[in-house]
Every structure is written in structure tokens, then in C-alpha cells.
Amino acid sequence: MIFRMLFLVNVKTKGVIKMMKKIFILMIIIVSFCGCAITTNQKKAVDKLGQASESLGLIISKQLPLLRKDTIEMNMISLELKGAIKPDNLDSNFDNETIHVRVRAANALSNYGKLLLSLVRDDQTNTIKKHSEELFTNINRFNKTASTADFDQIAGKYTKLTGKPFFISSFDTKIFLSINESIQGLGGIFQKATLFYYNRKKVKCLKKIVYMYKNEINKICYLLMNDFSEDGKGLIRDYKNSMDTLENSVSRIRFIKDCCNRKTAVKGYYLLLENKTKMNSVVSNVESTLKALIDANNTLARFLENKKLSDLSNIKSLTTTIKDLAESIKIIAQ
Amino acid sequence: MIDQLDNTYEQLKTLRDNANTEEAFEKIRSQMDKINEQRRVIIKASINEATEEYKSATLALEKAQPVIKSAIDDINKIADVIEKVASVITKIEKVLI
Numbered sequence: 001m002i003f004r005m006l007f008l009v010n011v012k013t014k015g016v017i018k019m020m021k022k023i024f025i026l027m028i029i030i031v032s033f034c035g036c037a038i039t040t041n042q043k044k045a046v047d048k049l050g051q052a053s054e055s056l057g058l059i060i061s062k063q064l065p066l067l068r069k070d071t072i073e074m075n076m077i078s079l080e081l082k083g084a085i086k087p088d089n090l091d092s093n094f095d096n097e098t099i100h101v102r103v104r105a106a107n108a109l110s111n112y113g114k115l116l117l118s119l120v121r122d123d124q125t126n127t128i129k130k131h132s133e134e135l136f137t138n139i140n141r142f143n144k145t146a147s148t149a150d151f152d153q154i155a156g157k158y159t160k161l162t163g164k165p166f167f168i169s170s171f172d173t174k175i176f177l178s179i180n181e182s183i184q185g186l187g188g189i190f191q192k193a194t195l196f197y198y199n200r201k202k203v204k205c206l207k208k209i210v211y212m213y214k215n216e217i218n219k220i221c222y223l224l225m226n227d228f229s230e231d232g233k234g235l236i237r238d239y240k241n242s243m244d245t246l247e248n249s250v251s252r253i254r255f256i257k258d259c260c261n262r263k264t265a266v267k268g269y270y271l272l273l274e275n276k277t278k279m280n281s282v283v284s285n286v287e288s289t290l291k292a293l294i295d296a297n298n299t300l301a302r303f304l305e306n307k308k309l310s311d312l313s314n315i316k317s318l319t320t321t322i323k324d325l326a327e328s329i330k331i332i333a334q
Numbered sequence: 335m336i337d338q339l340d341n342t343y344e345q346l347k348t349l350r351d352n353a354n355t356e357e358a359f360e361k362i363r364s365q366m367d368k369i370n371e372q373r374r375v376i377i378k379a380s381i382n383e384a385t386e387e388y389k390s391a392t393l394a395l396e397k398a399q400p401v402i403k404s405a406i407d408d409i410n411k412i413a414d415v416i417e418k419v420a421s422v423i424t425k426i427e428k429v430l431i
Contacts, residue, residue: 084367093378149378233377244343244370248350248363255356 043120046206049293049300050116053217056289057110060224061103063282067239068094070275074246077268081261083249093238101145102227102235105220108138109293112217119206125186132183132209136176139216143171146223153234154219157226161291168219175212182208207304214301221290228286236283243279246272335381335388338395339373342422345402349415358412365419372426381429391425398422 071094079085115131117123151168158166182205186198227234246268253265346366353359381388398418405411 084364084371092374237377238374241370241374245367247347248366248370251350251363255359 045300045303046116046120049296050113050120052113052293052296054110054113054117056286056293057106057108057113060106060286061110063286064099064102064106064235067235068099070271070278071239071242074242074268074271074275077264077271078242078246078249080264081249081252081256081268083245085245092242094235097145098235101142101147101150102224104138104142104145105223108135108142108220109217111135111138112213115209116206119202119209125183128186129180129183132176132179135213136173136179139171139213139220140173140176142220143216150223153226153232154222157222157229157232158218161222161225166222169215171216179205179208179212203304210297210301210304214297217297218294221294225287225290228283228290230279230284236279239275239279239283243272243275335383335392335395336373336376338392338399339369339376342395342398342402342419343369343373345399345406346415346419348406349402349412352406352409353412354409358416361416362412362419365416365423368423369419369426372423372430375430376426379430385429387425387428391422391429394418394422394425 068091071092072090075085075090075092077083079087079090111131111134115128115135118128118131155166155168158164182201186201186205223234226232228236230236230240250265250268250272253262253269256262256265343366346362346369350359350362350366353362398415398421401411401418402415405415
């Protein structure tokens with residue numbers, strides 16, 4: 001009797017252990033697949049912001065050299081028509097150094113987008129590292145080459161928009177070392193197999209990047225917003241001045257008798273029309289899109305900190321805003 | 335000052351296109367070029383708005399605007415504008431020294 005009872009208890013215990021083992025394995029699987037520290041909504045938000053930042057950076061870095069080319073072309077025609085242009089300053093304020101600073105800034109925006117995308121799209125650690133290094137290089141170079149006037153413009157634009165003073169902090173290169181360490185810590189394929197730990201590390205890394213680069217991304221956006229603002233003191237104001245000089249030179253067509261000069265004036269008139277359309281459709285859109293990007297990036301930083309934050313409308317609408325801008329550029333380029 | 339200069343420039347543009355002689359047209363055109371260049375410099379420079387020169391220039395700009403407006407309605411008054419704008423340009427030059 002006793003032996004029979006002991007036998008039954010033994011069988012039951014083995015069954016319980018077997019069942020517990022199964023539950024434990026199932027729990028590990030569930031935790032590995034579902035227990036990632038990033039929610040689907042967060043992933044979508046990061047993906048959208050990443051796409052937007054990458055596209056906007058690319059658009060601006062392509063547009064700036066074109067604006068320089070337009071300025072030189074406009075000034076050359078003004079000069080031919082004896083307009084008020086100095087022959088040794090055909091690019092006005094669109095000099096190479098100013099454009100390089102802005103292109104670096106725009107490239108950094110694009111790198112930031114790529115880095116966010118590679119983190120949420122499960123790229124290899126090496127790819128994530130590469131994007132992180134590119135972002136650091138461009139932000140570091142931007143901070144080193146931007147002039148005092150550039151930083152004054154950033155502060156001016158910020159104050160104009162928010163009513164608050166802007167204290168420019170210098171770029172701390174330790175940020176990069178810290179982020180780079182976190183990326184290295186993600187590990188390779190083996191670590192990916194333990195999905196739960198991998199995702200947890202990745203989210204920590206993502207939060208660090210968004211939080212630590214927030215000020216730098218804002219700095220870049222405010223500088224570019226000032227450049228693309230019609231009432232600002234940046235590059236577009238200079239572009240507009242070149243347009244005014246050309247318009248004033250072309251207006252002489254009423255009294256120009258020489259055939260060659262008339263031809264040049266007509267050419268100038270068409271260039272003016274083309275550039276006016278470009279300015280009205282593309283340039284003003286860039287400013288509002290940059291503003292939308294700043295807002296969305298700030299929302300993302302808050303959202304990653306606090307999962308309860310549910311209003312992501314500004315991140316969602318950002319993709320549409322960028323699409324509209326890209327569409328305008330396509331139409332103008334045709 | 336930039337806003338005032340922008341307004342003045344736009345007014346002069348209308349007046350320039352209304353000018354009925356080449357001489358008046360060229361004078362206005364040349365003044366517009368000067369104002370455009372001054373705008374370019376003012377934007378880049380950090381100007382002290384508290385100086386007497388600055389106050390005098392902004393006042394001259396303010397007074398020039400109704401004169402230009404009246405010449406747009408009556409082109410015979412264009413000579414008054416040329417004189418007024420020349421004085422504005424000189425006053426702005428003093429601000430920029």
C-alpha cells in the first residue's frame with residue numbers, strides 16, 4: 001500500500017515538473033518575442049521620424065548647392081546688364097564655406113534618420129555603428145566649422161519662435177564614446193539569438209541617441225530654418241536680394257535698344273520667374289517641415305521616456321509633410 | 335529698419351515702372367540698387383538702434399513713404415521722390431559707417 005502511494009506521488013511530481021518545464025520554455029519564448037522593451041507604436045514612431053529626417057536631410061543637402069548655382073547665374077546676368085553686382089562676389093553670401101557648413105548640417109540630419117531606422121529595422125551591429133560614426137563626424141564638423149554668426153542666427157531664430165533665450169552648448173564628444181559603447185554592447189549574431197536581452201539593450205541605445213542628440217538636431221534645424229525663412233537673416237534673404245537686383249536690371253528692357261542686351265534681359269526675366277516659383281513652393285515648405293521635425297523629435301524623446309504618451313499625430317503627419325515637399329521639388333525639377 | 339526698407343523698395347518698384355522718362359527711370363533704378371545693397375549690409379551687421387543716426391534714418395524712411403505714394407498717384411511728383419530717397423540713402427550710409 002505504502003509503495004503504491006509513493007509510486008503515485010512520484011508519478012504526479014514528475015508530471016508537475018514536466019509541466020513546469022513546458023511552461024518555463026513557453027514563457028521564455030513569449031518573453032523573447034513579445035517582451036521587447038519597445039512597443040509596436042514606439043517602433044512605428046521611430047521609423048517614421050527616421051524616414052522623415054533622412055529624406056529632409058537629403059533634400060536640403062541637394063537644394064543648397066542649387067541655390068548657390070542660381071545665385072551665381074542671376075548675378076552674372078545682372079552684371080551683363082550693368083546691374084549693381086561686384087564681379088568678384090558673384091556668389092554673394094553663398095560662398096563655399098557657408099554652404100559646406102549647411103550641407104554638413106543637412107547630412108547630419110540624414111545620418112540621424114538612418115541611425116534611427118537601422119536601430120528599429122534590426123540591422124547588423126556594424127551597420128548601426130557605421131551610421132552612428134557618420135552622424136558623430138558630421139555633427140562634430142558642423143560644430144567646429146560653424147561661425148559665430150551662424151550660432152547667433154540659431155539663437156536668434158530660437159528666441160523668435162519660442163520667446164526664450166537660447167544658450168548654445170558646445171558639442172560634447174564624450175556623448176559619442178558613450179553611444180558607441182552602447183552600440184558595441186549590442187553584440188553580434190549570437191547575442192541576437194537571445195532576443196529579449198538584445199532588444200532591451202537596443203532600446204537603451206535608442207533612448208540614449210534620441211536624448212543625447214536632441215539639442216544638436218535642434219541646433220541644426222534652427223540654423224536651416226533661419227536660412228530658409230523669408231523674414232530671417234539667412235541665405236534665402238540673400239537669394240531674394242539677388243532676385244531683386246536681377247529684377248531691377250531686367251526692368252531696363254524698356255529702354256534697351258541693343259539686340260544682345262535685350263536677349264540677355266529676356267533670359268534674365270525667365271530665370272527670375274523660374275526662381276520665384278522655386279522660392280515660393282520649395283523654400284517656404286522647407287522651413288515649416290523643419291519646424292515639424294523639431295516638434296516630432298521632441299515628442300519622440302518624450303514618448304520613449306513615457307510609454308503612456310499617446311498623441312503622436314505630429315510624428316504621423318511628418319511623413320506626409322516630407323512627401324509634399326519632395327513632390328513640390330519633383331514638379332519644379334521637371 | 336529692414337521692414338521699412340522692404341516697403342520703400344516695393345513702392346519704388348511701382349514708381350520705377352510708372353516713370354515716363356528714361357532719366358527718371360534710371361535715377362529710381364539706381365536708388366533701388368543702393369537700397370538693396372544697404373539692406374544686404376544691414377542684415378549682416380550688428381547695428382546699434384539707439385544711436386541718433388539710426389533714429390534719424392528711420393524717421394527719414396518713414397517720411398519718404400507718403401511722398402513716394404503720392405508720386406505713384408501723380409507721376410509729375412517723381413522729382414520730389416528722387417530728392418527724398420537720396421537723403422534717406424545718405425542717412426543710412428551714416429548708420430553703416
